[in-house]
């Protein structure tokens with residue numbers, strides 16, 4: 260639909276007011292009632308994100324020779340990630356625009372590796388658990404790779420089913436740490452053994468877990484090995500703009516060795532514009548996403564992340580305990596910031612809608628119908644309110660169901 264560009268410009272102050280007006284229908288995530296899409300680490304972190312982003316907003320990560328500042332910040336951020344995720348001495352990585360970008364580039368690298376090193380010809384496939392993120396399907400749709408999704412056992416990847424689904428044309432197997440629907444870490448140890456035994460490329464999708472799981476473990480959480488400490492893991496994705504609390508537009512993709520990362524890089528010179536080397540899907544790369552990531556990580560440090568993530572896990576534990584008291588079943592045994600819960604007598608999707616009436620904007624799972632929360636540090640302050648509203652919603656829906664039954668009987 261066409262929308263004519265105004266002939267005359269508008270003063271910035273007026274535009275600001277209009278933007279605020281446009282936003283009146285948005286969720287008020289700063290109140291803590293949103294548990295999807297936004298990671299709220301509080302106003303201090305938000306300020307660092309914004310100011311650091313603005314400082315390098317016009318600079319371009321496409322040109323490391325022009326902007327050694329960005330190159331240096333990117334290398335340091337990648338180094339932080341690799342040290343948190345047990346990267347071997349020769350491991351390498353880059354900042355991408357997001358989890359989908361990281362995953363797409365990892366799939367591209369694995370595909371090129373299969374073609375060039377293993378000499379695989381003809382149709383290719385990747386094998387992943389049913390709970391893996393659709394970003395893999397998007398990447399495979401673009402690259403015409405078949406996706407084989409295998410059934411779950413107790414909401415987790417089933418290594419035996421995955422083993423059975425692989426063949427000589429399998430370019431990658433995937434485990435999530437954790438998966439998004441249930442917030443549970445797949446048995447990456449067993450997948451690593453499978454990968455080593457069959458010489459398969461194992462990618463661990465730690466988009467939502469890569470920058471929380473190491474700190475939860477430091478806080479004493481029972482987090483099993485899931486990263487490069489397992490020998491079968493060849494690549495990983497970890498989003499800075501999720502539990503890294505960085506500004507949006509920032510993720511990391513890592514490889515066990517610089518040699519493997521070479522299969523990701525696109526190096527082109529057959530045009531009149533000169534040689535162009537791009538590590539990720541993007542050409543122009545926003546400097547602000549890189550500088551904001553660098554600033555937030557240094558601002559928080561290990562202590563800051565441990566504290567923020569401690570608030571996340573304690574909010575999750577309180578909500579889990581409260582939900583159990585109200586008669587819900589938690590799906591699996593979550594350890595990080597995502598939790599999903601269900602009950603047999605009230606439909607999860609109906610509950611989701613009821614909770615929206617009280618201002619809560621969260622997510623759902625469909626297998627089974629369950630409420631799904633992706634928690635931020637700020638939720639520690641509203642956990643009790645959430646549980647009180649959840650109790651109200653359950654009572655309300657049960658009463659409604661009773662009324663409907665009575666009406667059916669007497670009409």
Ligand SMILES: *Cc1c(COP(=O)(O)O)cnc(C)c1O
Nearest residue numbers: 357358359392394438439466467
């Ligand atoms: C968020 C997420 C992705 C995709 O990341 P985007 O930044 O939204 O592109 C991939 N995998 C998992 C497990 C995720 O949670």
